[in-house]
Amino acid sequence: YHAGATPPVLKYLKVLKSYGLGAGNPDYPSRLYWTALGDMENWSPLNFEDIVSDDGEKITSLFVFGGNLYVGKSDNIYLVPFSDDPANLQIHLVSSGIGTLNQSSVVEANGVVYFPSESGFYMFNGSFHRISEPIVATVRSINFKFAHLISGVHVKRWGEIWWSVP
Numbered sequence: 134y135h136a137g138a139t140p141p142v143l144k145y146l147k148v149l150k151s152y153g154l155g156a157g158n159p160d161y162p163s164r165l166y167w168t169a170l171g172d173m174e175n176w177s178p179l180n181f182e183d184i185v186s187d188d189g190e191k192i193t194s195l196f197v198f199g200g201n202l203y204v205g206k207s208d209n210i211y212l213v214p215f216s217d218d219p220a221n222l223q224i225h226l227v228s229s230g231i232g233t234l235n236q237s238s239v240v241e242a243n244g245v246v247y248f249p250s251e252s253g254f255y256m257f258n259g260s261f262h263r264i265s266e267p268i269v270a271t272v273r274s275i276n277f278k279f280a281h282l283i284s285g286v287h288v289k290r291w292g293e294i295w296w297s298v299p
Contacts, residue, residue, distance in 0.1 A: 162191030205233030
């Protein structure tokens with residue numbers, strides 16, 4: 134899928150250090166793809182890395198924090214420091230037991246990342262902090278069968294993060 138050809142099927146896209154990054158291909162649910170440097174239309178078929186494909190989880194989100202890429206799965210979050218040469222990717226597990234539910238539920242606001250997980254709602258500012266302690270009973274009542282429908286938004290007027298939970 135070089136320039137002018139069809140890029141891979143992707144659900145999630147981010148831009149970092151002049152690279153386009155994508156994931157969510159239904160045929161390769163643990164695969165991270167990237168473009169050529171500065172060319173968002175050039176998706177080489179060799180530019181991909183499987184993010185722990187044997188863990189039984191698919192990628193559920195991508196987010197950027199501190200100039201680094203984070204890859205969310207349902208029960209884990211991985212740090213993928215994206216250097217000037219993506220062919221040398223390293224994958225680091227930074228959270229086991231805390232994952233992301235879906236891309237639309239991850240909210241980036243004021244240099245902090247907020248997201249729901251099956252174990253609660255979290256903020257990430259370099260470390261993970263559960264922010265849902267005051268509403269534990271409410272979180273326990275969520276039917277996570279519909280987790281793919283949860284959406285979040287930063288309401289700047291009120292300085293709040295709001296989630297829609299079915």
